[in-house]
Amino acid sequence: MKKYSVSIIGASGYSGAELTRLLLRHPMVELQELYAFSNAGNRVSDLYAALHCDKVYKPYNGETESDIYFLALPHGEALQLVPSLVAAGKMVIDLSGDFRLNNPVEHKAFYKQDKSPSAVMTYGMPELFREDIINARAISNPGCYATSIILGLAPLFLGTESSMTVRAVNCTSTSGISGAGRSSKTELSFSEMSENIRAYKVGVHQHTPEIMQTLGTSATNPSFDFTFTPMIGALIRGIYSVLNVQLDRPADADDIASLYQKFYQNAPFVCVRSSMTEIKHVAHTNFCDVHLAHVTASGSLVIVTAIDNLLKGAAGQAIQNMNLMLGFDESTGLLG
Amino acid sequence: MKKYSVSIIGASGYSGAELTRLLLRHPMVELQELYAFSNAGNRVSDLYAALHCDKVYKPYNGETESDIYFLALPHGEALQLVPSLVAAGKMVIDLSGDFRLNNPVEHKAFYKQDKSPSAVMTYGMPELFREDIINARAISNPGCYATSIILGLAPLFLGTESSMTVRAVNCTSTSGISGAGRSSKTELSFSEMSENIRAYKVGVHQHTPEIMQTLGTSATNPSFDFTFTPMIGALIRGIYSVLNVQLDRPADADDIASLYQKFYQNAPFVCVRSSMTEIKHVAHTNFCDVHLAHVTASGSLVIVTAIDNLLKGAAGQAIQNMNLMLGFDESTGLLG
Amino acid sequence: MKKYSVSIIGASGYSGAELTRLLLRHPMVELQELYAFSNAGNRVSDLYAALHCDKVYKPYNGETESDIYFLALPHGEALQLVPSLVAAGKMVIDLSGDFRLNNPVEHKAFYKQDKSPSAVMTYGMPELFREDIINARAISNPGCYATSIILGLAPLFLGTESSMTVRAVNCTSTSGISGAGRSSKTELSFSEMSENIRAYKVGVHQHTPEIMQTLGTSATNPSFDFTFTPMIGALIRGIYSVLNVQLDRPADADDIASLYQKFYQNAPFVCVRSSMTEIKHVAHTNFCDVHLAHVTASGSLVIVTAIDNLLKGAAGQAIQNMNLMLGFDESTGLLG
């Protein structure tokens, strides 16, 4: 069987390295070119020896010979590239935030970028938009925090008969430090971050409008109170989200559990657990664990979710989207 | 000047070791006896070489020759000891949860202990009850999570003209693993907890009624919605609490900041910061950092606090209480 | 094609869990039964949620219905089981130290076990004994430290024209804490081991005779000075070995490099690197990296090796041995 040809633009960061690893072992594709910028000229093995890959990072020159392009670039860099790749008939999966928001005002407010998205891409969260993704040619891959939060809340907002009852949501998410990318910032050095925890961008993180939009409302005109506190902790990988939800109505723990089980019954990578989850349960996997940790009769819920930020929160979900676009089983190359 | 004589009952755990360290260097007291149970017969230096202390842990036999006794025992063990020490005219500072709750029904519900407190001790949080502590003979030292949460919320509840306006509070606190004590549990081993985060006792942690009682309400009949999610993360020391508060009224960031500054103006160990705090700012100190991270006009607040769980959350606060009881400067032996 | 049936006895420890993971994804075998002792009755997913395996650990009752048995038991436990499995015609791969040593006196001295090995099994280090393993029915899988040290030294001792020139070897190896097993010891807790390093069993570790025997000499009557200092550090996985070698003759860096390259030219899982290696290069892989870090004209060498203690040091090497015994490509199921 002919394999699809795949290239990565922005291959030398952590998400790019995970994409490289996953595509090298994927049975249905052939990894073609790895494009990078400051690292152009280096071998993959110079940066990521564990990948045992001798390919050389090249600067991207507009080449369009592959069937599929993954973009794992800093925010803003994909704005130009995606339209030309789409125009050249390529399948595109963009891991940046450049095309996630439909509202250009929100995009500008949260990404501090003057340019507004020039194309609307399909939002690549398979558990919510599987059919759209199957028919899409261009995917905007969800944010890492957004994935961990949306998957924890979606049944309440998008499940049958469940919507419109949420009064307030407070999210506190702890991310592994790899979420900040392959970085040389002093404040992300081992000596600063071991034995440490630090919140940042409280209430103003750019995943806020993405979460709101996907849940059917907006950051600009929200239908419920929403606060998001991101933190980094002393671990490399993983996002652990604690979601405090206040419903407008009484709640029954069994009903809520059943709502969640039903909502995700066909989702191979969401695991609704009856016991507590932890980062260790999902690290190095594409799974999102969801646990209903606390439900009170008065309608207070605590939902805990865990993902690997580089897999379900980035490269793994991107491969999941590619599998759907190409008509493969959703989990091809993502298990084991 | 004659030094006060001090002994520790339950000296071989992590809080006991920090008490040992602090009392050895305290200029106004003489560390007398170190009592332990399973570790009786060992030298301090066998367990805590860094303390360079050759004293031998002894089993406690009812001796009452010291002026002051610190108790750092597992919950339930202090219930018998405190009354006899008080009866013998000793000053007592108990670091367990045995005497923190006034309501015996709540004590039984949250500590799973049939016995109800036989004496009401002074709750030893100097920032709220300094005068009471100065006049007290027996102190119940606050819980670690409780300290980090109460100090973050107290100005809203107990500051002048501020009370009665809170509608809901969601607390998500990450603790260092030393909070679980000097333990041999598999789930606290390095191999299980490095690169990991795990929530536990969501909504049912025993510090819940302590927090509510101290804020002027109760867990049994709360005046506002309250949810507390404790977690352990991959660090030894520290508690980092994210407090989501929903007020019943609009909020002004400057007013709230001013309320906090004023409330803690005479508290040498609470630092209201205008920039983000992190565990690293308080580790190995007796300080509690408080930062108002986010305030919306509609009355949503995010308050972040950080303490060292073994110091301000246990041994350090206990010494602070001792200093007040003995008429010393509150910070004697606790700085530098 | 019919798949081989495989079972694991001692499946609930860390090596057992890695075997489970690798066998579940191996294309040529079917994982049959998982036997455990204290964990019998639990599901795999209760202990190792990330494996997403619903099998139940059972107590082992002498069953012999599988084609192949892996034993991952505490030292001493395999002594009885291996002979009966071999007698029943089963292929056996034992990950313990029970059958590694040919000399019963050394076995008793280093393993403190009165029983001497009742059968000589093939020592399963494919890079040295590939042909023997292909023809073997029973394999004794090498120790983790032993693997990292032997692979770093073997070319000097077993390479053509190179032997008999080593005067002294000092090995200092740092292991991840998972090497101590799934443990509930206080001294392996996160609070004790984060930010810590500790040597142990200096000069008396049980891998010493295994290393000497495999290099063609013996611990009892060594042909060169040998000292081994094992340490545990603040990491879960990996062994990093620094091997100081003093030759009896002058050395040329290029000659030594060429000797190593040639020795491992057909070894798919040994990577002789020209730049420094680190744990990160081999973690979560079956590779052993070897780097000649320093060679002086007078014949002093420093060789640095890195492996994942649970993979190349245990479960991965065991699968590599199984592949050879079954006639598969050596790396089947071990890449990507």
Add this chain to the structure above:
Amino acid sequence: MKKYSVSIIGASGYSGAELTRLLLRHPMVELQELYAFSNAGNRVSDLYAALHCDKVYKPYNGETESDIYFLALPHGEALQLVPSLVAAGKMVIDLSGDFRLNNPVEHKAFYKQDKSPSAVMTYGMPELFREDIINARAISNPGCYATSIILGLAPLFLGTESSMTVRAVNCTSTSGISGAGRSSKTELSFSEMSENIRAYKVGVHQHTPEIMQTLGTSATNPSFDFTFTPMIGALIRGIYSVLNVQLDRPADADDIASLYQKFYQNAPFVCVRSSMTEIKHVAHTNFCDVHLAHVTASGSLVIVTAIDNLLKGAAGQAIQNMNLMLGFDESTGLLG
């Protein structure tokens, strides 16, 4: 009593911050000015909030109003400053490597600096040169690795009747990452170094000639084989050194132990332990622990030492030197 006035040049790095902390709490000195370069204009509390110090870092302009100057600058920067401070009659303690080596050829070879030392300063290792330090006006403070290695070997070389019997020494030292300074290098980020170990500068580290010179020989013309392998591991603080020594004569464990005990009997900060040491025993202290882990009759020794690289390996030892120079008790301000 009048306090001595002290300033720090190069105060914003990790050693500078530890000096700041120690000098702020030292009872006999007054911390005057904190000089920094890239961080000039910042408050101490901006970089090191835990110090609760509001002083502002200033650029150094040649001021000489303090009694004592500590220099904690990158290598090369102190070469100009020390002579002018000495000429101005100031006491100087330099923490860099600029004045440690007597041999300008070795200085140039190992520090890659063309300039040779323009003054010979007293080498500030109190355990070896206490009398010289008491009478000195200018101290060159030892290197961190050098301290951990020299203190582990000195009794063999400098103890009565013990010298000239060492044939070979192999040192393998693991350092906390703070040893690399307050850094923004990608390879020192948390994501790169957590769960990692990496050797570097094997055989060529600049502490090699310092060690040899202090032990009475030289790197250029050594009296014994010497190899030093430095590594960084996943911890912030500490150096753990494993010293393999081969004597030219048989060894008796009790004799060696007695030699070490006697050699350090008057050294308040060296602890010769009869049980294994670990980083945890010395972290956040000025102690060096030394343990004779293994002695064979044929004269092979394994000595293990542990220090806190920022204290005994830098700022703590510097204060110890200051105490001696000023006639105070050696441990003033360094205990508890």
